[in-house]
Amino acid sequence: MQSVLIVEDSPMVLKILKHLAQKTLNYNLVFAESRHEAVKHLVKSSDWLAAIVDLNLPDAANGELVDDCLSQGIPTIVLTGSVDKEKRDHLTKKGIVDYVLKEGPFSYLYAVNLVNRLAQNRFVKVLVAEDSKVTRRYMIELLRRHLFQVVEAEDGEQALQTILSDKEIKLLITDNNMPKLDGFDLVHQLRHKHGKEDLAVIGLSSAEDKYLSAKFIKNGANDFLYKPFSHEEFFCRVMQSVESMERLDAMKKLAYSDVLTGIGNRRYFVEHARASLEECQNQATPISLALFNIDHFRHVNEDYGDDVGDEVLIHLAKAMQETFDRFIVGRLGGEEFCVVFPGLTDDKTSQLVDFFRTKIEEGYAETTVGSVSYTVSAGIAQSATLGLEGLMKSAGQALFRAKEAGRNIVMIASEN
Numbered sequence: 164m165q166s167v168l169i170v171e172d173s174p175m176v177l178k179i180l181k182h183l184a185q186k187t188l189n190y191n192l193v194f195a196e197s198r199h200e201a202v203k204h205l206v207k208s209s210d211w212l213a214a215i216v217d218l219n220l221p222d223a224a225n226g227e228l229v230d231d232c233l234s235q236g237i238p239t240i241v242l243t244g245s246v247d248k249e250k251r252d253h254l255t256k257k258g259i260v261d262y263v264l265k266e267g268p269f270s271y272l273y274a275v276n277l278v279n280r281l282a283q284n285r286f287v288k289v290l291v292a293e294d295s296k297v298t299r300r301y302m303i304e305l306l307r308r309h310l311f312q313v314v315e316a317e318d319g320e321q322a323l324q325t326i327l328s329d330k331e332i333k334l335l336i337t338d339n340n341m342p343k344l345d346g347f348d349l350v351h352q353l354r355h356k357h358g359k360e361d362l363a364v365i366g367l368s369s370a371e372d373k374y375l376s377a378k379f380i381k382n383g384a385n386d387f388l389y390k391p392f393s394h395e396e397f398f399c400r401v402m403q404s405v406e407s408m409e410r411l412d413a414m415k416k417l418a419y420s421d422v423l424t425g426i427g428n429r430r431y432f433v434e435h436a437r438a439s440l441e442e443c444q445n446q447a448t449p450i451s452l453a454l455f456n457i458d459h460f461r462h463v464n465e466d467y468g469d470d471v472g473d474e475v476l477i478h479l480a481k482a483m484q485e486t487f488d489r490f491i492v493g494r495l496g497g498e499e500f501c502v503v504f505p506g507l508t509d510d511k512t513s514q515l516v517d518f519f520r521t522k523i524e525e526g527y528a529e530t531t532v533g534s535v536s537y538t539v540s541a542g543i544a545q546s547a548t549l550g551l552e553g554l555m556k557s558a559g560q561a562l563f564r565a566k567e568a569g570r571n572i573v574m575i576a577s578e579n
C-alpha cells in the first residue's frame with residue numbers, strides 16, 4: 164500500500180489533519196511533527212503517493228522539507244499560514260501540487276481531498292492539443308504534477324484521430340487556433356460521438372475576442388481559459404471539468420444499472436441492444452436474442468422468503484454476466500433477463516444458452532439459508548428485419564413454449 168506523509172508542528176492542526184486523513188484516506192498514513200522526524204520516514208520508504216507538508220517547521224523554517232519531498236519526486240501539498248504573490252510564485256516554480264492556507268477545518272479537508280484526487284488522476288488520461296510547443300510543454304508539466312496521464316497533439320486533425328482511437332482519453336484541453344482543424348471544429352466533431360459524461364473539454368485561446376469563451380462552450384466545451392493563465396486557475400478549471408464529468412458518469416451508471424443485481428437494467432439493455440441490432444442488420448451480420456425466466460420462481464419466494472429470492476436473482480445475474488461477458492446482458496424486471504448476441508445465429512446462440520441452462524440446473528445459489536437449486540427456461544429469436552420489440556416478442560413466444568413444454572428447456576422461435 165502506498166504511503167502519505169503528513170507533517171505539521173502545531174499539535175492542534177496535526178490532530179485535525181489526523182482525524183480527517185484517517186476518515187478520508189485509504190493509504191498508509193505517516194505523521195511527523197518536524198523535518199528531522201519526517202526525513203527518517205522518507206529514507207525508510209520509497210512508495211509515497213503524496214505529502215502534505217507545513218512550509219515552516221521549527222527545524223526547517225524556509226521550506227526545506229518541501230524541497231526534501233520534491234527532490235524525492237513526491238507530489239507535495241504545502242500548508243502555509245500566509246501567502247503573497249512572491250511566495251506563491253516561488254512555490255509554484257518549485258513544482259508543488261498546490262498550497263493550502265491554514266484557515267480552518269475546510270482548508271485541511273481540501274488538502275486531504277486533494278490527495279484522493281491525485282490518486283484518482285492517475286487513471287484519467289488527458290489530451291493536450293496545442294500547436295505552440297512551449298505552451299504544450301507547460302500544460303503537460305502541470306498536468307503530470309497532478310499525476311494525470313498525458314498525451315499530446317500538435318494540430319486539430321491529430322487530436323481528433325488520437326481521441327477517436329483512444330477511448331481512455333477523458334479530458335481534452337484544446338487551443339482554438341491550430342493548423343488543419345481548429346478547436347471549434349474539433350469539439351463540434353467530437354461531440355457527435357462523445358457526451359459530456361465521457362469526455363470533458365476545456366477550450367483555450369489567447370485571442371482578445373471576449374465572445375470566444377461563449378462560442379466554445381456553445382460548441383460543446385465544458386469550460387474555457389484565456390492564455391496566459393495562472394497555474395491555479397488552470398488546475399481549478401481542470402478539476403472542475405474532471406469532477407463534473409465523473410459525477411455525470413456516476414449518474415449515468417446509476418440510471419443504467421439494476422439496483423438489486425448491479426447488472427444493466429431494462430433501459431441499459433434496450434439502448435445497447437437496439438444500437439447493436441441496427442448495426443448488425445445494416446452490415447448483414449447475424450444477431451440473435453435470448454429471453455430468460457426462472458422456473459417457478461414464485462415457489463422460491465414462498466418456500467424461503469423474498470430475501471432469499473433476491474439472492475437467487477443476484478446469483479443468476481452474476482452467472483449470466485460471467486458466461487455471456489462478450490454480449491449485452493440486462494435484467495428486464497422481476498425474474499426476466501435478456502441477452503443479445505451480435506454475430507451469432509439462433510443455432511449457435513441455442514448451444515451457448517443450453518450450456519448455461521445446464522450449468523444453472525447442475526449448480527445452486529449459495530444463500531443465507533444454504534444452497535438453493537433452481538432452473539431457467541429460455542426463448543431465442545433471430546431476425547434480419549425485425550426491430551428490437553419484434554425480436555423480443557418472438558423470443559417471448561418461444562419462452563412461453565419452453566414453459567408449456569415442461570420448463571428447464573431452451574426453445575428457438577419457429578418464425579423469425
Ligand SMILES: Nc1nc2c(ncn2[C@@H]2O[C@H](COP(=O)(O)OP(=O)(O)OP(=O)(O)O)[C@@H](O)[C@H]2O)c(=O)[nH]1
Nearest residue numbers: 456457458459460461462464469470472473497498
Ligand atoms: N424475491 C423477488 N421476487 C420477485 C422479484 N420480482 C418478481 N418477483 C416474484 O417473481 C415471481 C414470478 O412468478 P410468476 O410470474 O407466477 O412465475 P413463476 O413462479 O416464476 O413461474 P413460471 O415463470 O411459470 O415458471 C412472483 O412471485 C414475484 O413476486 C424480485 O425482485 N425479488
